[in-house]
Amino acid sequence: MQKLLAKQYNFQDPKIKKLVGYDSVNFKVETGSKKFILKVYPNEKNEVDFAEAENEVLLHLQQTKNNRFPFSVKNLNNEFLTYFESKNPLKFARLLTFLEGEFLGDVEHTLELFESFGEFLAEMDLSLKGFQSYTIAARQNKWDLQCFLRNEEYISCISNPAERKIVECFFLQYKQNVLPLLPSLRKQIIHGDANDWNILTQNGTISGIIDFGDVCFSQLINELAIAITYAIMGKNDPVEWAIPIISAYHKIFPLEEKEIDSLFWLIAARLCTSVCNSAYEKIENPDNEYTQISEKPAWDLLKKWVTINPVKARNEFRKAAGYAIPIEKTVEEKTAERFQSVSPIFSISYKLPIYMESAAFQYMFDKYGASYLDAYNNIPHVGHSHPKVVDAGQKQMAKLNTNTRYIYDSLNEYSANLLKKFPAPLNKVFFVNSGSAATDLALRMARNFTQKNIVAVVEHGYHGNTQSVIEISHYKFAGKGGAGVSGNTICLPIPDTYRGEFKCENAGTSYVQKAIDQMRPFEGEIAAFIAEPIVGCAGQIPLAKGYLKEIYAEIRTQGGLCISDEVQTGFGRLGDYFWGYEAQEVVPDMVILGKPMGNGHPMGAVVCTNEIAEAFNNGMEFFSSFGGNPVSCTIGQAVLDVIKEEQLQQNAKAVGDYYLHQLRKLQQKYESIGDVRGSGLFIGFEFVKNRQTLEPDTDLARKVKNELRNQQVLVSTDGPFDNVIKSKPPLCFTKGNVDEVVEKLEGVLPE
């Protein structure tokens, strides 16, 4: 290096220091009072072409404010590129002037500095407008956001599935929100890597930019997206910090509305590019620490970005540029519009209903920009819009969707894999499209198998909305508008150890005794007994210990079948168990599945023994148009895969235990919390006016629900007195999420 610099540049005895970098090899060179950067490249045709093109860009920029950009220094032969023999292979070098200043990454960030950043970039991009280079235009670089999808192959390098899914989510969103826009966005040559280690500051303003190695012919907005991505890392309110950059840029180089509207997704895309490459480099070049320089802040921002309502970011970015924010109809207008065609029998949650727009994992986003923490919805079991589930559904829908009258792989595979989750006797599955349809079918099958008619149910239970199922749902037939108990139903007392008649250790036995007494007049006529292991609509009441074991034995003695409704409690939600019945050490004859099975895609199923299935095969075909179709089976399989990959049952256990613990701590402080109960992420807590009399405090429960909603946390109320708060969030819920719920809950509880 010494010899090269002496021979080619006439530098005598310069100081040379190697600098860190992504893949280029750079040296800082000092000779006398002058400083330079020497860049060394392999002597390959594309590298030479690109170095020449980069020089042209720098020469072009020198025509404007040349102190802001490095410029190329010619060697003694009057050439920009210096070829030399290093140990072999042949290499070449470029010498650039050194820019003074502190890195943006090293100085305190202020609003003024960020405005200066926006102005700086806008002026640079204006200078580059119209500049042409076919070499640069032909380049395809994975760091160029128009080539973002090239990074998809690195997703698998991210080892933590809970992190990987966020990246997958933003890849999907890029395809949906950015890809279709790309052809209509303005393109020009841009720097393409205005990260905080390439930006120099002096006296509180941006003074220079270095490293044109990512210069590209790309969408103009990508310049800003990349710059903002790094500038807002580590900020409490990253959207807020983007504003001065956007508004200052826009004043000098006006942005188009569609460019602004794509910013949120482009910033996410840059973050994903960064973490994907960090993950890849960690495997490929574990010794290069520079490749990990942004990893931690990028992940932190990505995890925050996924909680931000994209509408909020869009609106803030639009405001920064002075563009109008799209006016949405009010919630009242939308509600009135809905009632023109949809009956109010479909109730709407909360005093102030929510006009929803989108969702991601445990976060939901309304039309106006608010983000909600979803502590309530159990249907999106593995998280709202989980990319694995969405992708599986989209791909299969585009390939084949038919019905069970044909042979296809997904039915065979999914049904076999689903049945692996059950003990051996439960070895047949019937697919339908809802929990109600599953319960209805289970009743038919039980009546067919036993040739009996009566169904024993538990108080406050709910099993679905069809005629036959309403008849076995005490929650409905005994509730408002209900027709009362039918002749085919026996309603047994709920084995509730909080409010019920028996509260002692062996309360289960006492409840079974009561049940037996009640069933006595119908001996020999009972087709089935059905219950949830934790009765959701009763207010998350766990069946008393030992209850199922004894009642199952009794029902079977009488010739009936035992059905476990796992629509709410199944698929690992309870933490300790994959199915709720396991908690009571029983094996049912039939199991009903629904809600979480398809993560929101309509799926339901009956799982039963071979004998029951055989008896049902009596000559009459069973056909469900949609049940078990290829799209549903593919989605169901994706849900099973995600539960396993992200260890969601274990997460339900860990986070659920923590949740219960935190709620019980609150219960010690607040007399109004009478009971905290549940298992895993299937939790209820009950408000009472008096802990001795257990007088329910319905008003308080409703107030808490509505106030939490106003603070953007979603829970619901239920139970016969509507005084129980139910929380059954997507299983990706975190301890941090629990802290948010509990903190806000404490904030709304009266002293």
Ligand code: PMP
């Ligand atoms: N069983 C239980 C325990 C349920 O909670 C529900 C739905 N709330 C159903 C059955 C009926 O499922 P679906 O709404 O899919 O028909």
